[in-house]
Amino acid sequence: MRTLSPHELLDVEPDATLAELRSAYRRLALAVHPDRNPGDAFAGARFREVRSAYEVLSRECKRRDDIPLTPVRIACVLVGGHLVGSLRVGASRVRRHRWIPLSLWATRSCPVCEGVGSLVVGARFLFGQERAECPRCDGIGLVGVERNLRVKLPTLKPGVAIRLRGEGILAQGGARGDAFVHLV
Secondary structure: OOOOOHHHHHOOOOOOOHHHHHHHHHHHHHHHOOOOOOOOHHHHHHHHHHHHHHHHHHHHHHHHHHOOOOOEEEEEEEEOOEEEEEEOOOOOOOOOOOEEEEEEEEEEEOOOOOOOOEEEEEEEOOOEEEEEEOOOOOOOOEEEEEEEEEEEOOOOOOOOEEEEOOOOOEOOOOOEOOEEEEEO
């Protein structure tokens, strides 16, 4: 007789989450518990197997979830206060029903020099204004904006856009925009 693996015994996928493992364990434990099946020696042995499989898989799942993932960097376009970017769903660290760290980044006009790259430091009569390089943007006129998020992806279907409310950047009016992640 072939011995079942813990995944086969609990009837779960190898990348099952802890919640899925717990649900499968409870369902099977209720079915084969010795108190529900008095006098049945097979039910007691099966219950011990199910409990042992759950303990092994839950330890493995907790260990797998403890490994910190590096954030997936997504280059975004800034539209008002909204960040818009795309994520390849073929990435190995993206799995269904999993939390994934994202790093959304974009550039915007420097708020100090308003995108000019220099500041007025003094005024001369007849010769115009004296200007100096902006210390915030180093004279470029653009600054980087980065938002680090931890997101649970509801689907992995390409062509779907996921809206993350309030996860954009602060816009001119003081309201925070949204972040849109397009799955490709």
